[in-house]
Amino acid sequence: MQNDTTDATATGTATSAATAQAPRHIATVNDKLQTPDGNTVRLETRDLSVRYGISTFGVQNISAQIYDQNVTALIGPSGCGKSTYLRALNRMHDLGTDIEVTGEVYLDGENLYAPKMDPVVVRRRVGMVFQKPTPFPTKSIYDNVAAGLRLVGVRNRATLDEVVEQSLKDAALWDEVKDRLRSPGGSLSGGQQQRLCIARALAVGPEVLLMDEPTSSLDPMATARIEELIQKLKHKVTIIIVTHNMQQASRVSDYTAFFYVGELVELGPTQEIFSNPRELRTQEYFSGEFS
Amino acid sequence: MADVVVPASARAAELIPARYRNPGDHFFKLVVLGLSSSIILLAVVMPVVLFIEAAPTFRAFGFMDFLTETTWDPVAAIHGAWPFVVGTLITSFGALLIAALPAIAVAIFVSEYAPKWLARVINYTVDLLAAIPSVVIGLWAIFNFAPMMRDLVYMPIYMWAIEEAEWLIPIIGAPSTYNLITATLILALMIVPYTVALSRDAIAQVPVEQREASWALGSTRWEVIRQAVLPYARTGIVAGLLLSLARGLGETMAVAMLIGNRNRMPFTLFGPAATMPSVIINEFREAVEPLHYSSTMAVGLYLFVVTIGINLLASYIQRKLSISKGVL
Ligand SMILES: Nc1ncnc2c1ncn2[C@@H]1O[C@H](COP(=O)(O)OP(=O)(O)O)[C@@H](O)[C@H]1O
Ligand SMILES: [Mg+2]
Numbered sequence: 001m002q003n004d005t006t007d008a009t010a011t012g013t014a015t016s017a018a019t020a021q022a023p024r025h026i027a028t029v030n031d032k033l034q035t036p037d038g039n040t041v042r043l044e045t046r047d048l049s050v051r052y053g054i055s056t057f058g059v060q061n062i063s064a065q066i067y068d069q070n071v072t073a074l075i076g077p078s079g080c081g082k083s084t085y086l087r088a089l090n091r092m093h094d095l096g097t098d099i100e101v102t103g104e105v106y107l108d109g110e111n112l113y114a115p116k117m118d119p120v121v122v123r124r125r126v127g128m129v130f131q132k133p134t135p136f137p138t139k140s141i142y143d144n145v146a147a148g149l150r151l152v153g154v155r156n157r158a159t160l161d162e163v164v165e166q167s168l169k170d171a172a173l174w175d176e177v178k179d180r181l182r183s184p185g186g187s188l189s190g191g192q193q194q195r196l197c198i199a200r201a202l203a204v205g206p207e208v209l210l211m212d213e214p215t216s217s218l219d220p221m222a223t224a225r226i227e228e229l230i231q232k233l234k235h236k237v238t239i240i241i242v243t244h245n246m247q248q249a250s251r252v253s254d255y256t257a258f259f260y261v262g263e264l265v266e267l268g269p270t271q272e273i274f275s276n277p278r279e280l281r282t283q284e285y286f287s288g289e290f291s
Numbered sequence: 292m293a294d295v296v297v298p299a300s301a302r303a304a305e306l307i308p309a310r311y312r313n314p315g316d317h318f319f320k321l322v323v324l325g326l327s328s329s330i331i332l333l334a335v336v337m338p339v340v341l342f343i344e345a346a347p348t349f350r351a352f353g354f355m356d357f358l359t360e361t362t363w364d365p366v367a368a369i370h371g372a373w374p375f376v377v378g379t380l381i382t383s384f385g386a387l388l389i390a391a392l393p394a395i396a397v398a399i400f401v402s403e404y405a406p407k408w409l410a411r412v413i414n415y416t417v418d419l420l421a422a423i424p425s426v427v428i429g430l431w432a433i434f435n436f437a438p439m440m441r442d443l444v445y446m447p448i449y450m451w452a453i454e455e456a457e458w459l460i461p462i463i464g465a466p467s468t469y470n471l472i473t474a475t476l477i478l479a480l481m482i483v484p485y486t487v488a489l490s491r492d493a494i495a496q497v498p499v500e501q502r503e504a505s506w507a508l509g510s511t512r513w514e515v516i517r518q519a520v521l522p523y524a525r526t527g528i529v530a531g532l533l534l535s536l537a538r539g540l541g542e543t544m545a546v547a548m549l550i551g552n553r554n555r556m557p558f559t560l561f562g563p564a565a566t567m568p569s570v571i572i573n574e575f576r577e578a579v580e581p582l583h584y585s586s587t588m589a590v591g592l593y594l595f596v597v598t599i600g601i602n603l604l605a606s607y608i609q610r611k612l613s614i615s616k617g618v619l
Contacts, residue, residue, distance in 0.1 A: 095506055116526040125511035132506035138522040147518060197504070204509065 011177070020263070025083035039067040041239040043089065043208055050093060056082030061103070062264045064257060066208075071230055071239045073253035073270065075246060076285070080264040082242040087242070089090065089237045090126035091119040098142025107207065127206035127237075131213045133193035135185030138179035140183040141168075144196055148204035163203050172229050195229065202237070209233070211241040213280050215248070226254050246286070250274050258282045336564045338595055345589035347581060358591060362556040363570070367580075370586035372593060376555050379568040379594070381471060381558070382546060383539035387477035388487075391532055399410035401487075402494045403516055414491070421484035428481060429548035437473045437549060441466050445561045464559025469551035471564040477545050493527025494520060525610060533605035540598050543568035567594040 004112040012238060050058040052278045059081035066072050074082040084093075091112060105112040112122050135144050146154075146163045154160060164181070168174040173195040177188070185196055201209060211230075215223040230239055230252045243249050249256050249272060257267040258279070266279045277283050309567075348357055348370060360371020369438050397417070401410040445466035452459040504518035551563025552573055558564040564572075567590050579586040 060491065092503065092506065120509050120511055123507055128388075128503075128507035130500060130504065130507075134500045136501070136504070136519060136522060138525070147505075151508060151510055151514055152519075198352055200508065 038134065039070065041065045042068040042108065043240075044106040045085075045089070046104045046106070048085070048088055048105060049081055051083075051100045053098050053100075057081075057262050059088070059259070059262045059264075062283050063135070064264055065223070066238060066240060067101075069235060069251055069253065070254040070258060071234045071241060072220065072255040072267075074118075074240065074242045074257050074259060075244070076159055076259035076265075078244060080259040082259050083212050084262075085259065085264075086212055086240065086242055089214045090123045090128055090262075091212055093126070094119050097147070097220050123203050123207055124148070126210060127192070127201035127204065128210045129197050129212070129214050133197050135188070135193050135196050137184060137186035138180045141177050141185050141188070141196060144185040145198060145199045145203050164199075168196075168205040169201040170202050170233065171195045172225065173199055175282045185202050189222070193216050193224060193246050194218060194226060198226075198233075200231065206237060208238045208240065213242050213244065216244070223248075224286055232249035246274075256286065260285070293294060297434055298320050318538040330416070338592065339357065341588055341595060345585050345592050348589045349583040351582060354363070357586070358593070361556040363565075363586075365580065365583045365586075368582055370578070370582065370588075372590050374558070374592055375552060375565050375567040375570050377556065377594065378471070378550065378558065378564045378569070378595075379540060381551070381564070382475045382478050382566055383536055385475040386482055386539045387532060387536050388485050389479040390483045390535065390566065394483050394535075395485050395490050396526060397483075397495055397521075398490035399516060402491055403512065403520065417484045419481075421488070425481060425545040426548070428477060429545035432467075432473065432477050432545065436477065437468050437546070440473055441468050445470075445472070453539050457595075462560060464562035466561040467551055467563055469549050469563060470561050471558055471562045472551040474546045474564070474566075477549055477559065478542055481542060481545060482535045482539050485538055486531060488526070489531025489534060490528050493524040493531055496527055497523040526611070530605045530608040533601055533608065537598050537601040537605065541568060541594065543572055547572045567591075574605060582602075 044064070044146075046063050048062040049060045050079050052058055052219075062085055076082055088095055088101050089105055089112075091101075093101050101113065103113075107125060109123075111117065111230060112126075113276075138146065139147065142164055142175065143166050143168075146160050149160060150161055154163075165174060165178075168177065173192060176192060185193065188196060194217075214230060215226050218226065227248065230241065233239060234254075241249075241252065253270045255267065256270040256273040258277075260267045260271065260281050268278075273282065274286070277286065303477070352360065352370065355374055357370065358376065359373050360369070361373045363367050363374055364370075397413065401413050405413065415465035426538050444465075449460075449463060449466050452463060501519040501523055502515055505515040508518075510518055546566055548564060550569050552565050552569060553563035554565055554570065571587055571591055571594075575587055578587045
């Protein structure tokens with residue numbers, strides 16, 4: 001955590017710097033990359049590599065497109081770089097010491113690693129939910145959800161009330177907590193805490209939501225609720241979810257990316273990947289040879 | 292088909308006879324029991340002895356009246372603890388007030404901002420400061436710090452107050468070399484290392500997930516500290532402040548050397564005063580009169596009670612912290 005957040009470890013290329021100047025939100029769908037099957041590219045990585053220390057690569061040369069209005073699942077054995085890849089997408093690696101990110105990440109055509117890009121702004125546009133629920137334990141439920149808004153200077157009570165309510169509804173938590181918004185976030189059950197974290201991330205209106213094994217600490221009931229929630233949310237926000245549970249990937253995702261030893265082996269529609277994987281390594285993984 | 296997994300403990304039970312005990316075990320247990328019960332005994336005996344020795348004073352003046360009497364004049368056989376209670380409260384709370392913010396700021400700086408090498412240098416320096424014997428700090432202050440502060444700070448303020456702010460005079464008083472404020476400043480210097488170390492420990496307890504959650508919301512470094520680090524560390528920092536306060540209450544040497552030893556109220560900031568430890572250390576050798584002796588013991592009893600009380604409160608808060616994760 002010693003590096004300053006503004007240290008861009010990755011290098012933006014000349015082309016990406018030019019793209020970065022286009023104002024965001026003004027670009028229409030036509031400006032964005034459209035695929036033949038009618039998808040819009042929300043996020044794209046080109047030759048993205050993350051190196052820990054001198055020689056350990058977390059991921060290497062990942063080029064992938066993530067589509068809007070879809071859930072993309074990242075699967076693969078543990079230690080194969082799923083979290084590393086995910087954390088490169090909101091520049092969390094900037095906070096570590098001795099981590100080098102190279103390559104490019106484009107969000108709506110803007111390179112997130114361009115020299116002028118502020119990592120703090122990147123993290124507002126690309127939200128994140130972690131493996132363990134991480135509500136701020138001393139803050140109330142309300143203040144947890146409002147935390148991100150307050151960071152950007154929203155003080156107006158009515159606005160805060162409205163966004164908090166809407167975010168909690170989006171996270172399917174409103175009905176359970178609407179009568180006790182003032183009690184501490186730490187007083188909720190594990191599954192509720194995780195939905196609170198989702199609400200907190202949604203409140204700042206991110207374009208992409210990253211989820212790193214969000215249900216691995218939850219019981220089956222709570223897991224089912226989160227999976228159901230993910231299905232609903234994908235129309236509001238592009239979702240990328242890491243999971244080591246293949247059933248979960250097939251249940252919640254439209255696209256699946258299979259990672260193996262720091263490489264992206266294959267990325268395609270979930271049904272195709274599961275029923276008819278192109279790569280031998282994917283087939284072997286599904287038939288259980290790696291685990 | 293399924294293998295029956297035998298727990299290791301069950302297998303051990305088959306190998307070792309149920310009644311077997313290593314004889315060394317028994318001996319060790321006795322030694323530990325003896326040592327720990329003697330410590331408990333000490334903690335119980337100490338206040339009891341203090342109370343018995345102090346009893347003549349409480350009989351003569353009454354428990355409360357001895358506390359609130361503002362004069363301590365052994366020659367006239369008037370003994371009151373109030374000047375020392377007040378002196379102790381002013382120096383220790385004052386020192387805590389002066390030390391707290393800079394110490395917490397240093398703790399935040401070394402844990403959140405400073406590059407590793409600098410953090411190490413600062414931590415080392417702070418630990419070194421804690422290792423200096425208080426009598427050495429007292430010596431330095433007597434010959435160096437105290438006269439310097441008198442000439443460069445207190446005198447000019449006093450002269451200015453005479454001209455411009457006469458209402459200040461009763462509060463600050465005429466500057467003497469050894470006085471209340473100098474003792475408080477030195478005490479602050481002496482508790483800073485503890486406050487820094489304890490705040491640093493409290494900040495180090497904040498889980499990395501809490502910080503990352505805050506980063507991921509788009510916080511800047513300072514916002515992470517405000518949003519995730521300080522609320523989580525708050526309880527630990529408060530407990531650390533209380534422990535520092537307890538140290539300040541009991542700190543004897545440097546304060547006794549610097550405070551000027553005036554045994555009656557009222558005190559002024561730039562004038563001499565006294566504390567509970569300072570009066571004990573200054574008078575216990577001359578306390579041959581029974582009442583004088585028992586009054587010194589009574590002051591010791593008050594000091595004992597207050598220090599134990601603050602320590603208990605601090606450890607209560609720390610225990611609460613480990614159970615309910617930083618909710619204060
Ligand atoms: N902070 C780190 N420092 C050094 N190596 C790391 C660090 N984080 C992850 N790695 C390494 O990078 C590789 C990928 O890890 P990770 O992305 O966590 O895998 P996954 O999420 O797929 O389980 C692993 O070999 C892991 O040991
Ligand atoms: Mg992982």
